[in-house]
Structures are given as structure tokens and as C-alpha cells.
Amino acid sequence: MKTNRTITRAFCVELQQELSIVAARREYFSQELPRARFNFLCSSEPCRALGVKITGVRYDVKPQEHPTFVAAHYRANPNYEHHADCEWVDEAVETAVGQEAESEAESELRKVKRKLDDYIDVFEPTINDRVKSGPPRGTPDDAAPEKTEDIALPVETMKAKQDKQNRTSNLERLVDSFRQAQASLTKEELALLTLRIPGQGEVSLRAYFRHIKFAQLNDERRVLYGGGLVERYGTGFKFKFFDRLQGKLVTLYVSPSQMQAYRSSRYLSELLSHADEVRFFTVFALGKLVASPSGKSVSVEIEDLRHLAIVLGPSKDAEETSSKGPAI
Ligand SMILES: [Zn+2]
Structure with missing residues (x-):
């Protein structure tokens, strides 16, 4: 059949x-x-x-x-x-x-x-x-x-x-x-879609994803996402979002030891190896926003690297018309 x-x-x-x-x-x-x-x-x-x-x-x-x-x-x-x-x-x-x-x-x-x-x-x-x-x-x-x-x-x-x-x-x-x-x-079609999260109930799919510029401190039950650039620290990395939150820099840091302990670190490293060829990366993280002790920046903290997904931005050599940045 x-x-x-x-x-x-x-x-x-x-x-x-x-x-x-x-x-x-x-x-x-x-x-x-x-x-x-x-x-x-x-x-x-x-x-x-x-x-x-x-x-x-x-x-x-x-x-x-x-x-x-x-x-x-x-x-x-x-x-x-x-x-x-x-x-x-x-x-x-x-x-x-x-x-x-x-x-x-x-x-x-x-x-x-x-x-x-x-x-x-x-x-x-x-x-x-x-x-x-x-x-x-x-x-x-x-x-x-x-x-x-x-x-x-x-x-x-x-x-x-x-x-x-x-x-x-x-x-x-x-x-x-x-x-x-x-x-x-x-x-209108996107607005019809919902997602059930055990322990959290039913949420709209659109609302479960929050662009970093609309995020709030301690808003932890959503996927935060946004475009930015990566700095490598050995096998680890720091992702700096383009958008600021209340005027503050937002970063997501993954230490070399976290990467070494992660089963799919080779996959993440493979994606990040394209840093010179793409205009930016888009990061999706299920984590929470924490203000730095100095109060000058904000970090996205994730419990586990399985709560992180990375998407390559458009190639640098692609048409200028596609350079509007990550979709919101
Ligand atoms: Zn079958």
C-alpha cells in the first residue's frame, strides 16, 4: 500500500x-x-x-x-x-x-x-x-x-x-x-499551531519561541533565539547576540569541558567551523537569562547542551538582498 x-x-x-x-x-x-x-x-x-x-x-x-x-x-x-x-x-x-x-x-x-x-x-x-x-x-x-x-x-x-x-x-x-x-x-496558519509541554500545558508554538530582543530576565520556559557571532575558546565558545537586552550585551558561553563531555560536540564544532563563511549564526537555547554580577551584561544559561541548537546564517557570498538577518 x-x-x-x-x-x-x-x-x-x-x-x-x-x-x-x-x-x-x-x-x-x-x-x-x-x-x-x-x-x-x-x-x-x-x-x-x-x-x-x-x-x-x-x-x-x-x-x-x-x-x-x-x-x-x-x-x-x-x-x-x-x-x-x-x-x-x-x-x-x-x-x-x-x-x-x-x-x-x-x-x-x-x-x-x-x-x-x-x-x-x-x-x-x-x-x-x-x-x-x-x-x-x-x-x-x-x-x-x-x-x-x-x-x-x-x-x-x-x-x-x-x-x-x-x-x-x-x-x-x-x-x-x-x-x-x-x-x-x-x-494566520502559524497562529493555529500549538505545542504541549508536559508540566507546562499547551502553549502556542509561536509563543514558545522568543526572540532575544523581546526576552525578559528569568523568563525560562521558552526557547530564546537570535543571530550573532561566535568566539572560540579552545573547544568551547562564546556566542554574542547582535540584539541587546535593555541595552546590555547578551552572551551564551559553552566551556571546553562542557563541549568535551557532549556526545554531539563534533557536530556543533562542524557547524561553528563555518564562522568565516557565514554572516552570522542563529542560536536557539532553552535556558534562562541571568544578569552578570557587574550588571553590565546578560548571559543565557543552559542546563545541558541538548538544549542548544545552532543554524548557519546566509553565506557571505550570497546575494545582498538576503542579508536582512535572522527571521523574527
Ligand atoms: Zn511502512
């Missing part, structure tokens, strides 16, 4: 793991050179047993600000039929029977979500201590939560299939989803 749901996870043959495309991108760029592309199979067991391939698109391209934004995503391979029990096949989705109970608002929301390659319903920002204390070697840092939380419960009814939600604890995945929503939806 053909799939009709948006494919948000696939099984990576080389890593023997089920991954979101954002996690696959991180693993791809964490390889030593020369990097090898991955092969993906459908995440559903019966399809995998049949060798049903999935195509990974743009996971070998670093996240970057670009006028024509194309998100990394999975796509069904037209040469393969999926098993009837495949989680990405849902007969109810396109039928009138599946939609008759839907209100106009629900139908509108469903259509907006379908415009995105990886819509996130639930974001779990809490760092899992079990994972934090020592993931098995070679395990992507978000694989454990995705493995347990992203997989829907066994499908017993069509209703259960329809209720399936995209859950993740991977901030970079949420950031990619938000960036695609910003780039491809109208303001």
Missing part, C-alpha cells in the same frame, strides 16, 4: 536505530570524513521485514538560513509498497468517514499540520537523567526518548491511528519544525 501520513521516523540501517531526520542529520555530520550516506527502511516492523526503503532528503545539508527553505525530511520511495499495518498508512485519513466528526477548526488545523514535514505535537524538554548519566556508546542522544516516546502504542483501531501524536525531546527537531512553519505558513 502507499503511505498517506507524513513519515517522521525511519530505521537507519547503518546505525541500527530508528531516527527522526534531524537526528539522522546530526549523526551524518558526526562522522569522520569522508562521510557516508545512510540507508533507511520503514520504521514499521512488517515493512522493515519486507525491506521497504525510505528516502532521506537533505539530511546531508547543514541547517542554514536560506531564502528558499527546504527542511530535511523523509519521503516514501515510490518503488516500494507498504504493509497494510504500516504506521504511515492510514485509510481513515483521506475518507469522509474519518473526517465527518471533525469540526471546521480541526479540519483547518489538520491541513496546516500536513504542510509541514515534521509537525511536533508534544515537546518534552526535561533531560532524561538515565540518558544523561551515560548513553551507550554510539547511541544518538535523542534515540532513547524517541524510541520510547515517539512510537505510538500498538494500533488497535482506526481511532487510535488518528490520535497518534508526534512527540520529541530533541530541541533541534522542534527548531527545524518551527523554522519550516515560519518559512512556509501564513501568519
